[in-house]
Amino acid sequence: MKKKIKCFNSIKELIFNYKFFISKEIKIKGWVKHFRYNCFIIINDGSTINNLQIFIDQKFDSLVKKINIGISIEVIGVLVLSKGKEQNIEIYANKIKIIGKFAPEELQKTILQPKTHSFKKLREQAYLRFRTSIFSSIMRIRHNISFSIHKFFFQKNFIYINTPIITTYDSEGAGEMFRVTNFDLKKIPLNEKGELNNNLDFFGTSTYLTVSGQLQGEAAASGLGKIYTFGPTFRAEKSNTFRHLSEFWMIEPEMSFSKLVHNMNIAEKLLKYVIKFVINNSYEDLFFLEKKNKIKIFKRLNNVLESSFERISYTNAIKILKYSKNGEFLQSINWGEDLKSEHEKFLAENYFNNPIIIYNYPLKIKPFYMRINNDNKTVAAMDIIFPYIGEIIGGSQREERYNVLLKRILELNLNIKSLWWYLNIRRFGSVPQSGFGLGFERLIQYITNIDNIKDVIPFPRYPNHAYF
Structure with a gap:
């Protein structure tokens, strides 16, 4: 009778269930991470930060010469408790099969060597960095x-929808969007005035990659009640800072029958839910990052869970800044001016030492769709600012009054031809509605304590960089 061998789908599964398979023959697959003392092969399959140690004896000497770092192998052997301190279990190999191919002469040109590489170096071979311990973590x-995030909204009875990636309007008003066209750039059609003839483009008008799914989300919420989107957004801003990407992901819920206070409550609950979930389900990876970066990640995350976000009006934020004793730059800001990252940093890190929600911003510095307050000077907007990372959520109660919204669009000289359908959401019946946008990569930055946003997304896109 043929001996039964237990095959595991992942090293994580094996480690979790190892007590049931001690002294039994098993089969596992993975990539070679490195060798130890010429008698151990260390493998990993990406399912966990923990590696699996394979003990090999002299009968594998000829095979070992063919194995390089990064090559994939299949191992059949007996699972035993390890005598070493670095792991609980290891496998005494009976059979080893090389699965993948590898070009040995290319080894020195990769980032797969068992040594520490900078994040900048890892970006140069972003297609390989998934195999490194820190990036896989x-x-x-x-x-x-x-x-x-999906689980939170599912439990709150939100409906997940997909909004268009191609759009005709800049909902953020930044004016820095990627143009989408199928024009032959060598034969661009012009009209009688010598201007670009957008009527001949694919969609019959000028189109762009979206900066937000909010406007379409509002349309969906006006019939579905509570919705959220989770998709890619794009900015053509030529900025190469640690906080900027040209392509990034946004979570954007929209809620009917919802005012600003409810909007702030949901945003705070979402962030705390996510942090708690990640602590419980990514403990090993967070511990690895904490140990590697020598920063108290768990303490910082637990502080967020254990405290209420400080809520402060924009007006009071300005007062705090003007009366602070931390330099002329902080004090020089006047009411009506947009807060800079340094101002937000001071408030969240130094003054409150806590995540904060700033609300009721001046009308003149916020987009047209935000609801105007009774003072006619401010709008029902809110930003959530986290220490060390800055703004992580921006949102507002939406302007549901048709006449007020129309007047605002005309005052700002916006393209009403592109916004006719958005106005009609109010024209055919509206309710108080609110929503926000959560920057996915910035949230990951905060949780992982990774400084550069380019290192928390699989394939970063930024000025002069669209490789891989």
Whole structure:
């Protein structure tokens, strides 16, 4: 009778269930991470930060010469408790099969060597960095953050929808969007005035990659009640800072029958839910990052869970800044001016030492769709600011009054031809509605304590960089 061998789908599964399979023959697959003392092969399959140690004896000497770092192998052997301190279990190999191919002469040109590389160096070979311990750890955390967001909204009875990536309007008013066209750039059609003839473009008008799914989300919420989107957004801003990407992901809920206070409550609950979920489900990866970066990640995350976000009006924020004793730059800001990152940093990190929600911003510095307050000077807007990372959520109660919204659009000289359908959401019946946008990568940055936003997304896109 043929001996039964237990095959595991992942090293994580094996580690979790190892007590049931001690002294039994098993089969596992993975990539070679490195060798130890010429008698151990260390493998990993990406399912966990933990590696699996394979003990090999002299009968594998000829085979070992063919194995390089990064090559994939299949191992059949007996699972035993390890005598070493670095792992609980290991496998005494009976059979080893090389699965993948590898070009040995290319080894020195990769980032797969068992040594520390800078994040900048890892970006140069972004297609390989998934195989490194630190980046695979970040990606597993990213996965759990994503899953927890969907789970939160599912439990709150939100409906998940997909909004267009191609749009005709800049909902943020930044004016820095990627143009989408199928024009032959060598034969661009012009009209009688010598201007670009957008009527001949694919959609019969000028189109762009979206900066937000909010406007379409509002249309969906006006019939479905509570919705959320989770998709890619784009900015053509030529900025190459640690906080900017040209392509990034946004979570954007929209809620009918909802005012600003409810909007702030949901946003705070979402962030705390995600952080708690990640602590519980990404403990090993967070512990690895904490140990590697020598920063108290768990303490910082638990502080968020244990405290209420400080809520402060824009007006009071300005007063705090003007009366602070932290330099002329902070004091020089006047009411009506937009807060800079340094102002937000001071308030969240130094003054409150806590996440904060700033609300009721001046009308003149916010987009047209935000509801005007009774003072006619401010709008029902809110931003959530986290220490060390800055703005992580921006949102507002939406202007549901048709005449007020129309007047605002005309005052700002916006393209009403592109917004006719948005106005009609109010024209055919409206309710108080609110929503916000959560920057997915910035949230990952905060949770993982990774400084550069380019290192928390699989394939970063930024000025002069669209490789891989």
